[in-house]
Amino acid sequence: MKKMNKLKKKYDEIEIPPELEDVVKDSIKQAKASQKKRPFLKQWTIGAAAAAALFIGSINMSPSFAQAMANVPLLGAIVDVFTAQQLTVDKETYQANVATPAIEGLADEELQASLNKKYIEENKVLFEQFQQDVAELDKAGGGHLGVDTGYEVRTDTEQLLSIARYEVNTVASSSTTMKYDTIDKQNSILITLPSLFKDDKYIATISSYIAGEMKRQMAADEDISYFLNDEFGADFEKIKPDQNFYITANNKLVISFDDYEVAPGYMGIVTFEIPTNILSDLLVSDAYIN
Incomplete structure (x- = not known):
């Protein structure tokens, strides 16, 4: 409080x-x-709901209990x-x-x-x-x-x-x-994105994969378009060192681009999940990406 x-x-x-x-x-x-x-809890399976409600209820009712649970490494x-x-x-x-x-x-x-x-x-x-x-x-x-x-x-x-x-x-x-x-x-x-890697070689590796994925998607679907071989010279070349990203629940790196950054506005926010196998030698560790 x-x-x-x-x-x-x-x-x-x-x-x-x-x-x-x-x-x-x-x-x-x-x-x-x-x-x-x-609501404090999302929908749970029926079998787990009672136990979860009892556990969370105990935390809400007892600050000392909450503090004790916070000290248990498995719960955090x-x-x-x-x-x-x-x-x-x-x-x-x-x-x-x-x-x-x-x-x-x-x-x-x-x-x-x-x-x-x-x-x-x-x-x-x-x-x-x-x-x-x-x-x-x-x-x-x-x-x-x-x-x-x-x-x-x-x-x-x-x-x-x-x-x-x-x-x-x-x-x-x-x-x-x-x-x-x-x-x-x-x-x-x-x-941060740079903190995940040993050096800046990740920029070229990720950029090369994304450019290839853009070409593959455009070849597979005529409604998909990216700024490659663009007549106005806005071709995608490489990601920024601090490019927008997030890490998924299954520890995959996702690179994100804003509207108009690498594609026409109708494409909206564009994301690419990067295969871990092309990053493994570049990562500082597999603690986050694996």
């Missing part, structure tokens, strides 16, 4: 424009209400990702739905606080930019503008947590960008 209060305090310090104060207050009330109703900490705040604007030509995630339960409270702070600040900047853009459009006689943000938990295992955060901007057309955080929950490490 103490950590939750600290997080709420940080949100309370975010300055919200006066004209949207009522809208924000309503959205916060709705967010809080939904959190209270948010229970990490939760939830919507801490949701800011909405719903007007005739202006729409915003800005949902901010927060993490609770990481053993490293400093890492947890830094991630939650990052999510808060990112969405604060985004919402303020939306406000400025709306004001400029109004001065120019009006227009259409929309922004939608949210998140998905892509991986949640005993070891790994991968969170994907999306941002959809709509003006004349829409574009989507994704950001990912992959965390080693056991060792409290925020994993």
Whole structure:
């Protein structure tokens, strides 16, 4: 509860424009209400449901029991990702739905606080930019503008947590960008793409595989298109050293590209799962990718 209060305090310090104060207050009330109703457990098989409910119930009722269980290596900490705040604007030509995630339960409270702070600040900047853009459009006689943000938990295992955060901007057309955080929950490490490999040879290896996969997909399906041999010179050459990525529950590396980054907009977010066999000699270890 103490950590939750600290997080709420940080949100309370975010300055919200006066004209949207009522809208924000309503959205916060709705967010809080939904959190209270948010089930702690997903659907379990009938046989496991009673035992799981008893176990979680014991943790909720007894802080000392929860602390004791957290000290058992096989169980570890229970990490939760939830919507801490949701800011909405719903007007005739202006729409915003800005949902901010927060993490609770990481053993490293400093890492947890830094991630939650990052999510808060990112969405604060985004919402303020939306406000400025709306004001400029109004001065120019009006227009259409929309922004939608949210998140998905892509991986949640005993070891790994991968969170994907999306941002959809709509003006004349829409574009989507994704950001990912992959965390080693056991060792409290925020994993970066370069940290997985011995050196930068992974860039060429992954890029070569993706280029080949693009060609294979285009040959198999005429509706699939990538920026290869592009007449405007926007050919895909290689991934960035810090290219967007996440790690799946079965320990596979997935490389992600935003709208228009390597393909026309109709292709949307494009991802490629990289075969581990082409990475094995390049990896620092098989702790995450195997």
